Amino acid sequence: DVKVTQSSRYLVKRTGEKVFLECVQDMDHENMFWYRQDPGLGLRLIYFSYDVKMKEKGDIPEGYSVSREKKERFSLILESASTNQTSMYLCASRISGGNQPQHFGDGTRLSIL
Amino acid sequence: GQNIDQPTEMTATEGAIVQINCTYQTSGFNGLFWYQQHAGEAPTFLSYNVLDGLEEKGRFSSFLSRSKGYSYLLLKELQMKDSASYLCAVKRGNDYKLSFGAGTTVTVRA
Numbered sequence: 001d002v003k004v005t006q007s008s009r010y011l012v013k014r015t016g017e018k019v020f021l022e023c024v025q026d027m028d029h030e031n032m033f034w035y036r037q038d039p040g041l042g043l044r045l046i047y048f049s050y051d052v053k054m055k056e057k058g059d060i061p062e063g064y065s066v067s068r069e070k071k072e073r074f075s076l077i078l079e080s081a082s083t084n085q086t087s088m089y090l091c092a093s094r095i096s097g098g099n100q101p102q103h104f105g106d107g108t109r110l111s112i113l
Numbered sequence: 114g115q116n117i118d119q120p121t122e123m124t125a126t127e128g129a130i131v132q133i134n135c136t137y138q139t140s141g142f143n144g145l146f147w148y149q150q151h152a153g154e155a156p157t158f159l160s161y162n163v164l165d166g167l168e169e170k171g172r173f174s175s176f177l178s179r180s181k182g183y184s185y186l187l188l189k190e191l192q193m194k195d196s197a198s199y200l201c202a203v204k205r206g207n208d209y210k211l212s213f214g215a216g217t218t219v220t221v222r223a
Binding site: 102 | 146160163
């Protein structure tokens with residue numbers, strides 16, 4: 001079974017802090033994704049990476065950056081956290097090519113005070 | 114952009130059937146996924162359709178009509194554990210990305 005692990009289930013940070021969310025997958029997947037999930041809006045793609053050291057902006061990249069130095073790990077960085085970044089953050093990974101499904105982690109509920 | 118619509122909420126009785134509709138408007142359509150998400154948990158993959166027709170997997174079936182931009186997920190013999198959100202997601206061309214609908218929360222009552 002694919003295992004996508006997010007480092008924290010719950011996180012509380014203050015406005016202006018630099019925040020790191022970590023995601024690790026154990027199935028040697030090439031593609032990795034970061035989403036945020038808000039009520040009524042569904043999942044929105046922040047950034048994705050199709051392979052190591054590669055990254056591309058998703059639909060809502062403003063205020064975020066990412067890092068993929070190793071294939072198994074994809075980090076999401078909030079450069080200067082703001083209250084409107086309070087949300088559920090979901091990481092996903094998939095095998096590259098074809099129409100393979102994405103596999104999700106359990107999410108990190110981030111609150112910015 | 115893409116417009117993906119699904120109902121916000123549905124309620125059904127244990128043992129019954131529920132059909133969750135998803136309509137989309139997208140260029141370069143290349144497949145539609147359904148995911149199930151229990152509260153506080155990760156979305157899990159249910160089904161994938163790229164050609165017109167019905168795909169059946171046990172109690173769950175998914176249907177696609179590409180010409181109508183329409184899909185549905187059919188849940189039969191509902192069980193209490195089927196209470197969850199169901200997410201419709203569309204793939205476009207050779208994009209790595211999926212575009213998700215807002216999700217449909219299904220509540221199964223005894």
